[in-house]
Amino acid sequence: MSTTPTRTYIRFPLARRVEHSVMMLSFITLALTGLPQKFPGAPVSIAFVNFLGGIEALRTVHHFAAIVMMLGTVWHIVYFGYLAYVRRTRLGMLPSLQDMKDAWQAFMYNIGRAKSYPQMGRYTFEEKMEYWAFVWGTIIMGVTGFMMWNPITTIRFLPGEVIPAAKAAHGGEALLAVLAIIIWHMYGVHIKRFNRSMWTGRMTEEEMLHEHPLELADIKAGMAERPVDPATLQKRERLYLPVAILLTLFMLAGVYGFVNAEQTALTTVERQPPTVVVFVPQTPTPAPTQTPTLPATETPRVTRTQPGTDSTPGTPASVLTWEGAIGPLLQAKCGTCHGANALGGLNLTTYEDAMRGGASGPVIIPNESADSLLVIIQLQGGHPGQLTPEEIAQVVEWIETGALEK
Amino acid sequence: MSKWFRAHRLQFGLASLALGALLLLVVLTLPVTPVEAAPRPQGEQPADETCLACHQQEGMTAEIGGESVPITINGERFSTSVHGMEAIACVDCHTNITGFPHPEVTASSPRDFSLERYLICQSCHVEQYENVLDSVHQEALAAGNTNAAICTDCHNPHTQPRITHEDTGELLQGARLLIPQTCAQCHNTIYETYAQSVHGAALTQEGNQHVPTCTDCHGVHNIEDPSSHTFRNSTPYLCATCHTNETLMRQYDISTNVLDTYVADFHGTTVKMFEETYPDQPTNKPVCTDCHGVHDIIRADDPNAGIRFKDNLLVKCQQCHPDATAETFTDSWMSHYEPSPFAFPLVFFVNLFYAIFIPAVLGGMTLYVLSDIYRRFIVPRTRAKGAAGK
Numbered sequence: 001m002s003t004t005p006t007r008t009y010i011r012f013p014l015a016r017r018v019e020h021s022v023m024m025l026s027f028i029t030l031a032l033t034g035l036p037q038k039f040p041g042a043p044v045s046i047a048f049v050n051f052l053g054g055i056e057a058l059r060t061v062h063h064f065a066a067i068v069m070m071l072g073t074v075w076h077i078v079y080f081g082y083l084a085y086v087r088r089t090r091l092g093m094l095p096s097l098q099d100m101k102d103a104w105q106a107f108m109y110n111i112g113r114a115k116s117y118p119q120m121g122r123y124t125f126e127e128k129m130e131y132w133a134f135v136w137g138t139i140i141m142g143v144t145g146f147m148m149w150n151p152i153t154t155i156r157f158l159p160g161e162v163i164p165a166a167k168a169a170h171g172g173e174a175l176l177a178v179l180a181i182i183i184w185h186m187y188g189v190h191i192k193r194f195n196r197s198m199w200t201g202r203m204t205e206e207e208m209l210h211e212h213p214l215e216l217a218d219i220k221a222g223m224a225e226r227p228v229d230p231a232t233l234q235k236r237e238r239l240y241l242p243v244a245i246l247l248t249l250f251m252l253a254g255v256y257g258f259v260n261a262e263q264t265a266l267t268t269v270e271r272q273p274p275t276v277v278v279f280v281p282q283t284p285t286p287a288p289t290q291t292p293t294l295p296a297t298e299t300p301r302v303t304r305t306q307p308g309t310d311s312t313p314g315t316p317a318s319v320l321t322w323e324g325a326i327g328p329l330l331q332a333k334c335g336t337c338h339g340a341n342a343l344g345g346l347n348l349t350t351y352e353d354a355m356r357g358g359a360s361g362p363v364i365i366p367n368e369s370a371d372s373l374l375v376i377i378q379l380q381g382g383h384p385g386q387l388t389p390e391e392i393a394q395v396v397e398w399i400e401t402g403a404l405e406k
Numbered sequence: 407m408s409k410w411f412r413a414h415r416l417q418f419g420l421a422s423l424a425l426g427a428l429l430l431l432v433v434l435t436l437p438v439t440p441v442e443a444a445p446r447p448q449g450e451q452p453a454d455e456t457c458l459a460c461h462q463q464e465g466m467t468a469e470i471g472g473e474s475v476p477i478t479i480n481g482e483r484f485s486t487s488v489h490g491m492e493a494i495a496c497v498d499c500h501t502n503i504t505g506f507p508h509p510e511v512t513a514s515s516p517r518d519f520s521l522e523r524y525l526i527c528q529s530c531h532v533e534q535y536e537n538v539l540d541s542v543h544q545e546a547l548a549a550g551n552t553n554a555a556i557c558t559d560c561h562n563p564h565t566q567p568r569i570t571h572e573d574t575g576e577l578l579q580g581a582r583l584l585i586p587q588t589c590a591q592c593h594n595t596i597y598e599t600y601a602q603s604v605h606g607a608a609l610t611q612e613g614n615q616h617v618p619t620c621t622d623c624h625g626v627h628n629i630e631d632p633s634s635h636t637f638r639n640s641t642p643y644l645c646a647t648c649h650t651n652e653t654l655m656r657q658y659d660i661s662t663n664v665l666d667t668y669v670a671d672f673h674g675t676t677v678k679m680f681e682e683t684y685p686d687q688p689t690n691k692p693v694c695t696d697c698h699g700v701h702d703i704i705r706a707d708d709p710n711a712g713i714r715f716k717d718n719l720l721v722k723c724q725q726c727h728p729d730a731t732a733e734t735f736t737d738s739w740m741s742h743y744e745p746s747p748f749a750f751p752l753v754f755f756v757n758l759f760y761a762i763f764i765p766a767v768l769g770g771m772t773l774y775v776l777s778d779i780y781r782r783f784i785v786p787r788t789r790a791k792g793a794a795g796k
Contacts, residue, residue, distance in 0.1 A: 040675045046682045055679040103774070110777035112785075133767075148672075151738050152730050160737025165752040167672065168745075172760030179768050187775045192782065265726045266690060279553055280595040332474040335465045349465075 008202040009219060015079065020198050023072045029065035030141075031178045033058050038171040066145060067259060073138060074251040078244050086236045088226055092122040092215075095132060099125040121214040122224075126188050133184075137177045142258075144170040150261040320398040322351045322405045329394070330354065334385045351405045366403040369396040452505060454481070457496040460506075471515040479564055488568040499526050499563060517552050520559075527557040537627035545631070553592070560588050583609065585619045599701040606701070616654055639681040641693040642668060667742040668694070690726060697722045714741070 012020070036045035036058065052058045083089040101118070103125045108114035123131070147154045147166035154162060189195040197203045208216040218224040320326060330348040331339065338348040338358075346358030357363045363373040370376075377383055378392050387395065398404075458481040460466070466478045484490045500523075502509055513519035528535035538544055538557070546554035557563075569581035586609065590597030600606035600620075608614035623644055624630075630637060646665040648654055655662045668674035676691040697713055698706075706714040713719040719736045727735070737750075745753035 036679070037675060040669060040678050046679065049679050050683050054683040055676055058679075107774055107777055110774075110781035112781075152727065152735065155732060155734050155738065159752075160732075160734040161750055161752045163738035164671070164740050164745075164750060165756045168753050168756040169760070172756065172764065176760065176764045176767060179764070180771060183768060183771045183775060187778070192778060262729065264729075266728065277595050279592055281553075281592050282590060282594045331465065332467060332476070335467075339465050 007205045009205070009208055009216070010201060011197045011203045012201045014201065017198060017201055019072060019075060019079075022068065026065045026069040026072060027177075027181070030062060030069065031174065033062035033065065034174050035178065037062075038174065063149075063259075067255065069138070070142065070255045070258065071252075073142075074248060074255065077251065078248055081244060081247065082240060086233065086240050088228065090122075090224075090226070093128060093131055095128050099128055103129075119213045120211070121218070122212055124211065126184070130180075130185055130188070133177075133180055137173055140169060140173045141177075144173070146258055146261075149258065149264075151264060153261045320394065320401060320404075322354070322398075322403070324406075326395060326398045327351065327354075329387075329391060333387055333391070338385075355403070364399060364403055367400060369399040372399055375399065451495065451497045452503070454484075454496050457503075468511070470511055470513055470519050473516050475516045475519075484564050486567075487563075487565050489563060489566065491568070499523070501526060521552060521556065524556045524558045527563075531557070534627045540628040540630075541625075542629050542631045555592060559591065579615060582615055582619045583613060585621055586610065589620045596701050603699070603701060603703045604705050605703060616648075616657070618648065622648075634686070635688045636686045638693055638695075639677065639685055639687075639689065641695055642674065642677065645694045661742065663744060664742050667740065667744060671740060673739070692726065696725065 032048070033052070036042070036048050037055075039045050049055055049058050052061065084091065102120055105114050105116075105118040106125070109117045118125075144166035147158075147163055148170065151163045154166075189198075197207075203211075205216070208219075215224065327348075327350075334348050338344075338346045342358075344358045344360070346363060347353040355362070355364055357373070360373060363377075365372045375392065375396055378387050378395070458479065461477060461479045462481050464478055466476065467474045468477045469475070479496075497503055511519060513522055535557070543555045547556070567584075569578055569584065570576060571578060586597055586600060586606065597606075601610050605617040608617040609619055624632060642665060649660065649664050650662045652662050665674075669678050673691045677689060677693055680687075680689045680691070695703075697719070704711060706712050711718050713722055716733045716736045719739075719741075720730070720733050723730050723735060723739070740750055740753070743749040745751070745757060747754055
């Protein structure tokens, strides 16, 4: 510590300094985790998101920092109530016309158009501007943040368009706040003069004289603090305590509601994917030789889930027809004799020939499989070109469905 | 085996004994050491005409593992196929056959036979073959699914027409139409869905050459698993390859800002950033296909199910937002619109407000800060200089 016997004045009690630190950390965290979401294409955004372990982790941090800022605001309001009602502190932060005059005079002084710099009190116009900008920003960010956090709840009262509008405002206001902090706050308390009072809590008499001469005069005159007699103070405290508790509980409930109003979207990483049948061979499966002459094979169908598909499995093209399955089957199994050779007058090469039948008359009677000679012979068994039971069943099914050509 | 062969077995038996042993050796070593790409010299080998003398007969079949396999080859069609035109001989692929009788077929089924024979394709088509090794088909095959497509399932070696330009390697016009038909051989349900979609209908009904055919999204030989998270996460870029193409989209009066507006929105921002960090992990935020469909993509203004209409869109929203029951919820998403006084005016005016408010506030602040810098840091210095000068 300095050994000079300079007199110092308390500017910020410990509670205020802690409050400032909490809000500062919360603000910086919100800015760092928010801006990459506003500028998702910027390489620096991507690098930062990757550093934090992904966009969802970044959002969790953003939400956590937002809760901290909301709690800080709750504290600020309760503490303000205490100062205003119990201590009856002068409300030096309220803006007034004088602040406009001070700002104008300061500007004119800077450019050499005014003789003196304005004399200001506990809070200069610069500090008031910063404070009220923060209040305005917190309200905007809180309201729009709520809308984005709870869109389904919001649109119960407002049109859906307010959600993207809230996002636009949240981003615009964020940009304004960050840049204002950099220009106004950085310059005002770090560059212009490194102002340590938010950390030490104190200001020297010289600093007070330069920056808050009117407040210094009030302190010296004993007018800064309005003395309150202990009895009145106790009475007011007793009155304010239940109010403060209720107010706090009410606002904490508000914060809780803010965070938990709704479950906006399914958090399940994978939505229920509709099943898509992947392997559905056409009938018959074409063979690498000249014509598709293989009968429809009993191929196992592989099903596989494919996320992000809405299509419902359609019906495979598997209605039994001469062209699709039966013709090739009969050609393959019976063609050697009942092909060009036409044994017994029966030629099964074409649909017309097959339907015409052979020396014993028609062998295929549509819808009458039991009376169809082809089926009768095959069911007896032992035919030189014997079909398997499955193949016979297929032929029967074909006949029963009308023995269609196509 | 054919009757003819059976009848003459005795006569050929002795003569083929030594030859058979040699052929067996060839067959056994083939899959391990594939032949070189250049077709083998003709002359000693049987000419195609020799093969076709028998194999051009109608209705020829052979039996493999109890199943009848057609072995008729249409010589004319083969000669107009790309292999025929390139003068690839039968025995260039059927390397195990040097005469008659043919070596005993050891395959247990026709499919087994194909699986043995298709390996010969790589002797000329090594690049395509190696690409297939990275494909989802190869993965299924390796897992024991013998239905998985091999070269000859898509490219019938006896009839395959030329599908790419000889010099440029680009797909020929007609080939785009052949592709869905080829894939449909095994993926018929998907094909039928695709054929009804805005893309598939344009291709299959109008022969439109701009719309994507199967391979445009899935790739050709190294087809990757479309059910993977990697594939899903990269979907916006896949669709954007065409949908941000100004010259292509102008012909159909389709906006090209669909990717930008998607990324600008909450869902797209998330997917974009998520994909940067975890390309192979699942995210619950939607990609193009979740609202527009996959093979069943229809026009947004389709009168029946188009998602331009709020009731249809809400159904899509509810896939992820089951509690969102009011149709106004659909306005939370800007439907690829850029805000204007007519579309999403509230968003437009909020943006306009900040476009004015931010520079106004910051400008005022900067002006004051500059004046303070001038008064505090520059004026004293010039005064000191002035004093020193005097």
